[in-house]
Amino acid sequence: LINTSTLKEVFKAVYGQPIARYMKEYRIRKAMELLRNTDMTIADLAAQTGYETQGKFSKAFRDVTQMLPSEYRKIHHGK
Numbered sequence: 001l002i003n004t005s006t007l008k009e010v011f012k013a014v015y016g017q018p019i020a021r022y023m024k025e026y027r028i029r030k031a032m033e034l035l036r037n038t039d040m041t042i043a044d045l046a047a048q049t050g051y052e053t054q055g056k057f058s059k060a061f062r063d064v065t066q067m068l069p070s071e072y073r074k075i076h077h078g079k
Contacts, residue, residue: 028064031057035073042069 011019027049034045046057061069 024060025064027051028061031061031069032065032072032076035069036076036079045069 008019011022015022017025031045031049034040034048038045040048042058043054046054049057051057051060058068061067061072065072
């Protein structure tokens with residue numbers, strides 16, 4: 001029961017970023033955790049974090065972290 005424009009304005013005022021960017025970063029942080037702590041395939045991990053395809057997930061991951069999920073896993077797995 002809140003106007004969409006108002007919701008977007010209030011969210012940005014509180015969190016300092018648009019809803020879409022916040023959600024993208026939230027999903028990537030979850031993916032980073034899974035890459036460090038599981039042996040899930042990248043495709044399964046993409047689906048687990050809400051991405052339709054592995055390609056879309058990899059692009060989003062790279063946009064946020066400046067590296068591919070496989071590179072991140074290689075560096076951080078088990079830490």
